[in-house]
Amino acid sequence: MRTPHRMDTRHPDDRSEQPQNPSGQPLDAYEQPRNPYDELGALDDGPLEATPLQDFLGEDAEQRDDEQEPEWSPPDHRRGGRRRKNRFAGLPLAVKAVVGLVVLASFAALGDRWAVLYAEHKAADTLKDRLDLAAAPEVEIGGFPFLTQLADKRLESVKLTVPDVAADRVSLAKVSATAHDVRLNADGLTSVRGAEVPRFDGDVMLSFEDLNRELGASQVTFTGEGRDRVRARGTLPVAGHNLKLRAEARIQRQGERGIATEIGGMRLDIGDLATYRPGKRASEGLHLTPKASAGLARETQKAKALLSVPAIVQRMGVPEATVNEALADNGKLAELTGSPRFARQAERLNLIDLALNNPEVLKRLGLDPDLLGELSGLTRPVLADRLALAFELPKPEQGDVQLEDVRVEEDGIRVRLSGSGLSVGG
Numbered sequence: 001m002r003t004p005h006r007m008d009t010r011h012p013d014d015r016s017e018q019p020q021n022p023s024g025q026p027l028d029a030y031e032q033p034r035n036p037y038d039e040l041g042a043l044d045d046g047p048l049e050a051t052p053l054q055d056f057l058g059e060d061a062e063q064r065d066d067e068q069e070p071e072w073s074p075p076d077h078r079r080g081g082r083r084r085k086n087r088f089a090g091l092p093l094a095v096k097a098v099v100g101l102v103v104l105a106s107f108a109a110l111g112d113r114w115a116v117l118y119a120e121h122k123a124a125d126t127l128k129d130r131l132d133l134a135a136a137p138e139v140e141i142g143g144f145p146f147l148t149q150l151a152d153k154r155l156e157s158v159k160l161t162v163p164d165v166a167a168d169r170v171s172l173a174k175v176s177a178t179a180h181d182v183r184l185n186a187d188g189l190t191s192v193r194g195a196e197v198p199r200f201d202g203d204v205m206l207s208f209e210d211l212n213r214e215l216g217a218s219q220v221t222f223t224g225e226g227r228d229r230v231r232a233r234g235t236l237p238v239a240g241h242n243l244k245l246r247a248e249a250r251i252q253r254q255g256e257r258g259i260a261t262e263i264g265g266m267r268l269d270i271g272d273l274a275t276y277r278p279g280k281r282a283s284e285g286l287h288l289t290p291k292a293s294a295g296l297a298r299e300t301q302k303a304k305a306l307l308s309v310p311a312i313v314q315r316m317g318v319p320e321a322t323v324n325e326a327l328a329d330n331g332k333l334a335e336l337t338g339s340p341r342f343a344r345q346a347e348r349l350n351l352i353d354l355a356l357n358n359p360e361v362l363k364r365l366g367l368d369p370d371l372l373g374e375l376s377g378l379t380r381p382v383l384a385d386r387l388a389l390a391f392e393l394p395k396p397e398q399g400d401v402q403l404e405d406v407r408v409e410e411d412g413i414r415v416r417l418s419g420s421g422l423s424v425g426g
Contacts, residue, residue: 116146127160130424137162155182155195160202167391171210173412177202179422197399197422204393206259207412211389220245220387224408228252230261232387236268238378239371243276244269247387251413256402258392259415263384268375273366274351278380285350286375288365293346297338300330305364306346307333312354312361316345352376389413398423 120139128136143149143156158179165172179200185193208230211222220234225248232247247266254260268276273292277284296303306312307323318336326333336342351362352372359369393401399421406415 112145112147115150116141119146119150123158127424133162134164150184150186153184153186155184156180158182158195167206167393170206170214170389170391172204172391173207173210174205175202176205177417177419195424197419197424199418199420200422201416201418204415204417205412206389206391206415209412211412215387215389222249222389224410224412226408228406228408230389230408230413236386238268239368239374241270241368241371247383249387249389251389251406251408253403253406254390254392257395259390259403259406259413261387261389263380263387266380266383266387268378270367270371276352276375276378278378278383282348282350284380286352286372287350288347290343290347293343296343296346297334300333302365303333303337305361306349309354309358309361311357312349315349316342318342318345393417396422 120141123139123141124136127133127139138159138161140159140161141155141157142159149155160177160179162175163173165175177200179195179197181198183196183198185195187193208222208224212220215222219236220232223231223233225231228251230249230251232245232249234245235242236245237243245266245268248264250262250264252260252262266278269289270276272289274286274288276286279285296306304327307318307327313320313323322332322336326336351365351367352375354362362369362372393403395401396419399419401417401419401422404416404418406413408414
């Protein structure tokens with residue numbers, strides 16, 4: 001184990017006395033204790049002399065003093081802000097002017113469109129109240145810019161679309177018209193009192209869907225058949241029986257504002273037994289079908305029921321002796337009723353005429369007397385009125401409205417119209 005050194009804390013003047021060993025001899029240099037402070041003092045060159053700060057810092061300090069320190073300014077935290085400003089500042093004056101004009105034009109266009117929307121909404125509400133419409137119409141003002149047109153009190157065009165307009169027994173699906181060169185009676189955007197319409201054109205749409213709902217009562221369907229014809233197919237309830245209905249309507253213009261329909265080809269089928277066509281002509285009335293007439297040869301009871309009525313035999317033109325032989329002999333009866341001539345004569349019989357006087361005979365044929373009694377009152381005018389598609393546009397208080405063309409399309413009947421001299425409001 002090493003022995004720690006002992007430090008000599010004596011004054012330097014006392015250091016001349018060297019320590020001695022017990023024998024009285026002085027200790028050599030190796031054996032004398034060493035004071036570390038003495039070693040540090042040996043390195044000292046003497047006290048520091050006062051040296052100017054400029055000499056201590058050297059020439060670099062002189063250069064730093066000569067340089068002028070820039071003034072302090074707040075930091076700019078905008079990313080690239082100075083760079084963008086400098087770029088815009090470097091643009092030519094003409095480019096700046098163009099950019100400014102574009103911005104102003106954009107704001108002007110937005111303001112003009114807002115004014116158009118406001119005017120369209122205001123006009124729709126006004127027309128709804130004055131025309132007593134169920135819903136507000138669609139109004140579209142054409143031309144640009146709108147504000148200059150308003151200042152001139154003249155609009156290039158105004159398109160009006162009115163849905164679901166009542167017209168007699170039917171409803172018009174859509175009435176659309178475009179007025180041209182409209183002259184306004186106004187004192188600004190919010191004080192339009194009325195308008196003058198020199199001329200306009202448009203069309204009226206009568207949809208088959210509305211016809212099926214309003215006239216057909218979900219039992220008759222209307223479809224287009226060529227340019228001017230409409231076909232009706234469905235069922236018609238008569239005396240508790242659903243009779244199959246077939247008819248055709250020819251669409252044509254009537255006068256300047258009306259649409260007329262000529263109903264033709266009306267026919268009610270009572271199953272496969274008989275067909276009813278309203279009218280007084282020989283081909284009209286209630287007649288057996290070709291299938292039913294040919295079946296008389298196989299149905300002996302129905303054939304004898306017909307031949308047992310003298311009025312029927314007389315109308316068919318069958319000799320009395322031949323009838324008597326057929327009634328007495330089934331072979332003769334089958335020979336008579338199986339001939340083509342007898343079948344044609346049976347088809348020509350108008351059973352309506354025999355309904356009241358021979359109800360039992362008609363029952364044997366499978367016909368309900370109540371049905372036949374109601375069919376006799378279902379005349380052509382009555383049946384045609386159920387299928388009539390006619391309507392007439394209302395006459396305006398001022399000006400003129402007339403129909404130009406009528407055309408049957410896939411979805412309904414379209415009518416072209418035109419007018420002039422209309423006045424709206426005061």
